[in-house]
Amino acid sequence: MNKPLLKHSVVAVALAVGIAPFAIAQNAASEPAATVYVTGSNLKRTDKEGTQPIQTITAKEIRESGAATVTELIRLVPAMGTDNNLDTNDGGFSRGVSTASLRGLSSTSTLILLNGRRMAPSAYADPNNGNSTLYDLNQIPINALERVEILKDGASAVYGSDAIGGVINFITKSAFRGSELSVRASANDDGEFARKGATFFTGLGDVEADGYNVFFTADVSDRSRTQRDEVRDIKFDEYKRLQNRYASPYGSNISRAPLFYRESAPGSGSFTATPANAADRFRAPLDNCPAERRLTGDASMGFTATSVFFGRTFCNYDTSQNLEGTSKGKDGSFLTRGVIKLGDNVRAFAEVAYARTERQYTSSPIAISTGVTTNFTAAGVAPSYQTILPIGHPDNPFPTARASVAYRFENAPSGTETINQTGRLLTGLSGSNFNWDWETALLLNEARKEDGYNGRLHLPTLRKINQGATIASVAADPNLFRSTRSDDRSRIAQIDAKASTTFGKLPGGEIGMAIGTEFRRETLKMRPDAELAAGNIFGLANVIIDGERDVKSGFVEFRTPFYKNFEMDFAGRWDKYEGMKTNFVPKVGAKWTATSTLAFRGTYAEGFRAPALSQVTPGGAQFFLSGLFDPKRCEQDEKTPKPGASEVDCSKSASGTGGANPDLKPETSKSYSFGILFSPTTNWDFGLDFFKIRKEDEVALGSAFDALRNEDNNPGLIVRDQNPANFVLDAQGRPIPGTGPLLAVREPWINQGAMETRGVDLEASFRKNLGSMGNFSAKLVSTYVHAYYLAQEKGDPEHNIAGYNAGLVDWNLSSGLDVPRWKTNMSVSLTRGAHAFSANMNYTGEVSLRRKFDKDVTYAMPFCHYAPLVNSTTTANFPSASGAIAGYLKAFPDCAVKEWVRIGVGYTYTGIKNLSLTANIQNLFDEAAPYDPRYGAIGASGYNAGLHNPYGRYFSLSAKYSF
Numbered sequence: 001m002n003k004p005l006l007k008h009s010v011v012a013v014a015l016a017v018g019i020a021p022f023a024i025a026q027n028a029a030s031e032p033a034a035t036v037y038v039t040g041s042n043l044k045r046t047d048k049e050g051t052q053p054i055q056t057i058t059a060k061e062i063r064e065s066g067a068a069t070v071t072e073l074i075r076l077v078p079a080m081g082t083d084n085n086l087d088t089n090d091g092g093f094s095r096g097v098s099t100a101s102l103r104g105l106s107s108t109s110t111l112i113l114l115n116g117r118r119m120a121p122s123a124y125a126d127p128n129n130g131n132s133t134l135y136d137l138n139q140i141p142i143n144a145l146e147r148v149e150i151l152k153d154g155a156s157a158v159y160g161s162d163a164i165g166g167v168i169n170f171i172t173k174s175a176f177r178g179s180e181l182s183v184r185a186s187a188n189d190d191g192e193f194a195r196k197g198a199t200f201f202t203g204l205g206d207v208e209a210d211g212y213n214v215f216f217t218a219d220v221s222d223r224s225r226t227q228r229d230e231v232r233d234i235k236f237d238e239y240k241r242l243q244n245r246y247a248s249p250y251g252s253n254i255s256r257a258p259l260f261y262r263e264s265a266p267g268s269g270s271f272t273a274t275p276a277n278a279a280d281r282f283r284a285p286l287d288n289c290p291a292e293r294r295l296t297g298d299a300s301m302g303f304t305a306t307s308v309f310f311g312r313t314f315c316n317y318d319t320s321q322n323l324e325g326t327s328k329g330k331d332g333s334f335l336t337r338g339v340i341k342l343g344d345n346v347r348a349f350a351e352v353a354y355a356r357t358e359r360q361y362t363s364s365p366i367a368i369s370t371g372v373t374t375n376f377t378a379a380g381v382a383p384s385y386q387t388i389l390p391i392g393h394p395d396n397p398f399p400t401a402r403a404s405v406a407y408r409f410e411n412a413p414s415g416t417e418t419i420n421q422t423g424r425l426l427t428g429l430s431g432s433n434f435n436w437d438w439e440t441a442l443l444l445n446e447a448r449k450e451d452g453y454n455g456r457l458h459l460p461t462l463r464k465i466n467q468g469a470t471i472a473s474v475a476a477d478p479n480l481f482r483s484t485r486s487d488d489r490s491r492i493a494q495i496d497a498k499a500s501t502t503f504g505k506l507p508g509g510e511i512g513m514a515i516g517t518e519f520r521r522e523t524l525k526m527r528p529d530a531e532l533a534a535g536n537i538f539g540l541a542n543v544i545i546d547g548e549r550d551v552k553s554g555f556v557e558f559r560t561p562f563y564k565n566f567e568m569d570f571a572g573r574w575d576k577y578e579g580m581k582t583n584f585v586p587k588v589g590a591k592w593t594a595t596s597t598l599a600f601r602g603t604y605a606e607g608f609r610a611p612a613l614s615q616v617t618p619g620g621a622q623f624f625l626s627g628l629f630d631p632k633r634c635e636q637d638e639k640t641p642k643p644g645a646s647e648v649d650c651s652k653s654a655s656g657t658g659g660a661n662p663d664l665k666p667e668t669s670k671s672y673s674f675g676i677l678f679s680p681t682t683n684w685d686f687g688l689d690f691f692k693i694r695k696e697d698e699v700a701l702g703s704a705f706d707a708l709r710n711e712d713n714n715p716g717l718i719v720r721d722q723n724p725a726n727f728v729l730d731a732q733g734r735p736i737p738g739t740g741p742l743l744a745v746r747e748p749w750i751n752q753g754a755m756e757t758r759g760v761d762l763e764a765s766f767r768k769n770l771g772s773m774g775n776f777s778a779k780l781v782s783t784y785v786h787a788y789y790l791a792q793e794k795g796d797p798e799h800n801i802a803g804y805n806a807g808l809v810d811w812n813l814s815s816g817l818d819v820p821r822w823k824t825n826m827s828v829s830l831t832r833g834a835h836a837f838s839a840n841m842n843y844t845g846e847v848s849l850r851r852k853f854d855k856d857v858t859y860a861m862p863f864c865h866y867a868p869l870v871n872s873t874t875t876a877n878f879p880s881a882s883g884a885i886a887g888y889l890k891a892f893p894d895c896a897v898k899e900w901v902r903i904g905v906g907y908t909y910t911g912i913k914n915l916s917l918t919a920n921i922q923n924l925f926d927e928a929a930p931y932d933p934r935y936g937a938i939g940a941s942g943y944n945a946g947l948h949n950p951y952g953r954y955f956s957l958s959a960k961y962s963f
Helices: 010-014 059-065 070-075 236-243 471-475 704-709
Strands: 035-037 044-046 054-058 110-114 145-151 166-172 178-188 195-204 212-223 259-262 294-296 313-315 324-326 328-341 346-361 373-376 381-385 403-408 416-433 436-457 481-485 487-506 509-527 543-563 566-577 583-595 598-609 623-628 652-659 667-678 684-701 718-720 742-769 775-791 822-832 835-844 850-854 857-864 900-912 915-922 954-962
Touching: 054 059, 059 070, 059 145, 059 822, 059 835, 059 900, 373 652, 381 652, 487 543, 623 704, 623 742, 652 704, 704 742
Parallel strands: 110 166, 652 742
Antiparallel strands: 035 044, 054 145, 145 166, 178 195, 178 954, 195 212, 212 328, 259 403, 294 313, 328 346, 346 416, 373 381, 416 436, 436 481, 436 487, 487 509, 509 543, 543 566, 566 583, 583 598, 598 667, 623 652, 667 684, 684 742, 718 742, 742 775, 775 822, 822 835, 835 900, 850 857, 900 915, 915 954
């Protein structure tokens, strides 16, 4: 019997979602060793794996997965967290972008590369934690990929900022000869979530034989809109029973039939009504409401007995018609790459790429209510708006009092549109001279975003209602509705050079060394619509940024094969961000091949993430702030205005943006990994990789309270009215400079908190040549999160939230992160002649909705957040819970979002010359997305998009013809 050997390819096999050439891997020992570059290093190495855990997904596995987009593919990787962004629905500040989050450490801590070099971040300025830098996966066409390499380890020592959680390197085809056309279509068994697309490849020339190669690929795709009420592949019966989903067509009581409220007291600006005073203060005429839209309010619609609509007939507007399971989208891209041989040792290369994605999101037509609405200018806030009909106004039904109105402009255009475009130019030289392999290149990469809102209200026209114009005449005014469009750009311009060589001699071989340098200019410019910046648009915020900075970097790497069975890697990188101190991070790795069947490896790495341009540039995304206490205009009791001020200053509304902070430091990290690799036979490989990553000083928005409290020490953070007539008065009645009414708060970006994750990646693979039966392979990839700690502020206690939702298990946390302990992917394939069969299983573990902590308080008995309300004064162990889902505990006594298991199958036929046909069924047994009560309100989705999808049984067909 032959003694089994630890194959050179063992780690690559053990750490992949799937590696295709299993049959030939058995004879790898007799084949000549190739030298390649692998993600995570600038050193060439033989085809054996090194010290780091790298997962490779090949084109074959991409096809067998059934994934239609890069986003869907990445979500199948067990090491991915649930805190990514999805473009299927309107995502607010991150609308239209899809991202990845390795280890659940956020999108900003996962560096995305295209062919080994950075992509420009998309032109966004999302103020939410973990979203300041967004690399859009939509810009990468899945059908152009040759493979995906995922480094599941800290890599700042090689790639610099943003690589704390790891690196995903998308590698497109680099050389192609001939032509190929493929078409594809997919939909679920209800015909929903449909997609269609086509890809074209063509290339000619062989670099070695002809001295050149050039190829071109283009891809177009289209996805259809699916309405929310057409989504049936969720736990619909549970959702309907517990949430009364669609039990009635009720959507909103604000419609084209206006609702009139009388002013509570003259001049108060308060307009409310209750059942007790409705006869005097409320009117709901139905003259403009069709009979089929008239409803009577009851408990099933969410009305309580104290609501003025309870038992009252009103005009309904059905908002569900504008809710989406997924939005309409169109994608297009092309990539061309050429290589010219300039001599025996030198080559020139160039790459040009362009991608465009368009997302259209529906929404209900805009409405006005009785309250005060904050409006924005580029510099802060514009005059607020409140609809007030004076006495004698033609629409005012109250002859002796002012009135306000709630009204929906059903004739208004609606919805939003986001168009993202990226252009990429790469050109350079590479060669080998004097025992050095070298490469230098120029990269220009720009991302552009156009964000559009339809049917917004033009304030100068809207204000005519308060000036005596009828609601009907203003609604019919062609000047009322405006569409706004932003012009946002993000750009990187980079020059880099690197070289590698070998020298000296150790018992295990020659020492490898790589050195390199980069110079990069980053630019972010975000310009709002001119009318919006001028303060003429009702209730819509601006995003304004104009910043750029230079980044200078240098790095060095060494590979030291101390013995034949023991090697170490060393790497270090210096990065100098303009306005910050030089940052240095090291990394060290080791691998010991103990026996022919057993090896050990490990790494230690330090990492960093520089604050994003949107966090160090004045301006940013505006957002609404309310209830602010202004200490310069209000006494410390937070109720009494100072002389010259008013009560409004004690509970003020203003605009907020992120404020530049010169003391801001980079986020830092330390990561550890330890791996065990075992190949007991030539057919089996096993791998275990234990990991620990800790990130500290996360950059997040500070509070408006701190900015106001420390206004004098942080000039520029508070924007005030500079009119002396509005200043607060001193004891002598003189205006006090700098005390004008509050307009805007630039909440300073600060370093806060920490997060840490620990766990293990498990991989196993089996392959066997079955002779006439074909080649069989099986793979298992699983990630278990043993611990996840999150501290919102420095010094906060850190509790293990693995298996829970962060903001529920620890009531002190504002994070909505879900951390399932287990995520698993398993696949099998059999290739026999012209036939290839595949099957896969994907598992997502449950997430508990129990509460265990509240900062430094640990409950003696954890309890369900959706348990009935309990009086905390009588039951110390049960502080008040939600109680929002009647019957939830009876239906779900374990108080958890259930685990989700999907089985998929695929088949490819290549028996027709030049033609390949593929069919794939995802979620073969139509396992519905588990019910999640957090997404259960009337009109909501009922499932958690971060954990699950609502596609159900999903069919994909594709055909590829080569010529």
